[in-house]
Amino acid sequence: MTALLTIDDLGVDLALGGWFGAARRSLNILAGVTLDLKPGETLGLVGESGSGKTTLARAVLGLQQITGGSVRFEGSDLARPADFRAIRRRTALMFQDATASLSPRMTVGEAVTEPFAIHRIAIRNHHEKAAELLAEVGLPPEMAARYPHELSGGQARRVGVARALALKPVLVIADEPTAGLDVSVQAEILNLMSDLKARHGLSYMIITHNLALVRHVADRIAVLYLGRLVETGPTRAIFAAPRHPYTQSLIAAEPKPDPRKRRTDLAIRGEIPSILRRPVGCEFNTRCPLAQDICRAEPPALNDLGQGRAVRCHFAKDITEGGRHELEH
C-alpha cells in the first residue's frame, strides 16, 4: 500500500545565538528520522521529554522548518510554506492541553466551526454544523453555547477532537491526547478516537510518553531518544521483544499496577542528557547498560531487522530478548 505520509531522513536544526555579531551556532534537534504512515494506520511516537516527539510532529505539519531530508504527504513533496498550506485541510492537530488550545473568548460552537472560516469554506448553518460536529464526539448540542472554562477536562478533549475533525482530515496528529485525564475518561477518549478512525478511515500519529496507551491504540510505534529514531516496528512485536536497550528500559520502567510484580532494581539510571551536550557516538551511551567503546565513538546506523522492524544500535543483531543478559556477563 502506498504510504499516506513518508518522512525520509528528516533533520531539524535550530539556529542559536547570533547576538551582536557573535557567530551563529546551530543546535541539532532531530536527525535521520525515517518513518512512514499508511492510510488507516495509527503510529505511536514514544519518548521522554526532550526526545523530539513534538518537534517531529510540528515539522510534519510545516510548523517547524525542516533543515534536512524530506516529508511527502499523499505522494507530493512538502517543502515550501505553500505546500504545507495545501495539506492543512487534510491534516489536523490535537493539542496537548485541550483547554488551553481553545480560545477563552470563543464559545464551543464558534471554536468547532472556526476551521471553515480559516479555510474560507462556506457552511450554510453554523448552529447545525456545530451540533453535527459535537454529536460526532458524543456531546449534546447545548454544549455549543459554553465557553472553554465551563468544560471538564474530558469535554474539552472532545471539543478538541470535534475541531480537529471539522474539515474531514485524513491524518490527525494527537499530542498527548489523554494527558491529565483520569483513567476512566482516558478510556472514553481513546474509544471515541478509535470509533472515529473506523468511521472516517483516519490515520493517527499519537505522540505520548504513556506506554500503556500506545500498546492499546497504536499499530506501530516509533521510539525517539534525543532526536534520534532508536527503534520502530509493529507495536505487538516491540512490546513482546524490545530490541533497543532504551526501549527495553522504558518498558521495564513503567510502574506495574500489580504489587506482585514490583521491581527491586532500577530499570534505567540517570537522565536524558541535555541537547546542548549531545553525547558523542550513540546518544544513549551515557545510560546504556551495554555500552562498549564503539558506542562512545561512533553513532550507530538504523539497522533494518526485517518484518518492519529497525533498531539504531551497534548491537542490534546481538540483542534479543534473552541476549541482553548474555551481553552483560
Added chain:
Amino acid sequence: MSEPVLSVENLSLRYRVPGGTVAALRSVSIAVRQGEVLGIAGESGCGKSTLAAAMIDLTGANAEITSGTVRLRGQDILSLSRDSRRRLRGREIAMVFQDPMTAFSPVLTVGEQLVDFQFNINDVPRREKWIRAQHMLARVGLTDPDLAMSRFPHELSGGMRQRAAIAAALLMRPAVLIADEPTTALDVTMEAQIVHLLRELQADYRCAIVIVTHHLGVIAELCDRVAVMYAGEVVEEAPVDVLYHDPRHPYTRALLACDPALIEEATGRLPAIGGRLPDLAHPPPGCAFAERCRLSTERCRIVPPPRVALGPDRSALCHEVAP
C-alpha cells in the same frame, strides 16, 4: 500492631464557593503507622488532595472543617493554636508537592532555601546547616550536590527538582511525609527513579509516608496499604496486595478494570466507567457511586451505605459487599 502516627477520624470538610458549599470530604477516617506507606488513590475531584492538605493543615482559606479530628501521635492538631500548628509543619509532618517548581522560591538558590528550611533548629551554625543540606541532596541521588546547592530551581531538571524537594521535606526528619502526586509531572524513567528513591528513604528513615496519586502503578509499586476515595469518601481500604487481587468495592473494581496497563492483550476498545461524579454541592442521600454502579439497587440510592469490615485493615463502604 503499632499505634498510628497520624490519624484522621470522621473528618468532614467543605469548601465555600459562590452560591453554597461543596462537600469535599465526608466523614473520612484513615490512619498511617510508623514505617508504613499508605496510598490514597482516586480520580480528580475525589478529595484526595484535600485530604492530604488537611493532614498537614494546609487547606485553603475557603475550606471549613465541619467535624472530625486529625491526630498526630494521639494529639488533636486541629485544636492547637495557629503557632503550634505551624511549628508542626516541616518538623513533624512534611509535604512533597506535584510541581517541584512551585515548591521552591524562584529567586533563591536551592542551597539557600535548604538552609532556610532548617530555621527551626536553633543552636546550629549556618555552615553546619549547609553541610546537612548537601548531605541530604547527595542522599536523594543528586550526583553533584555542591553544584545543585548553588543553582536556582529553574536550572535543575524536573527530576532533580523533585529530588531536591524530597530532600527539603526530609531535612527535619519528619515523622510523616505526605507526597501529593509526586511523580505525575515526571517522565516514566524519572518516575521509576523517584519511586525507587522513596522506597529506599522509607527503609532508611522509617517515617510514615502518605502517597496521594491517581496512578495505580505507583501505588502498587510503593504502598503497603491503600485507601480508595470516591466523591469525598474512602470507599475501600485494604492492604495493597488484596486491593489489586481481590478488590471488593464496585468502584475499585471499575477503576482497576479500566487501567490500560492492567489489560494484557492489546484491545482497540477500553472499558470505561460510564456516567459522572455526583455534584458535591448537593451530595446524594444514598451511595455516591450508585448512579454508575452495575450492582446498585433502589436501596443504594436512598440509604447511605454501611462501612463493611472485610478483615484486618479491610473495609468497604457498600450495601452490596458481603463481610
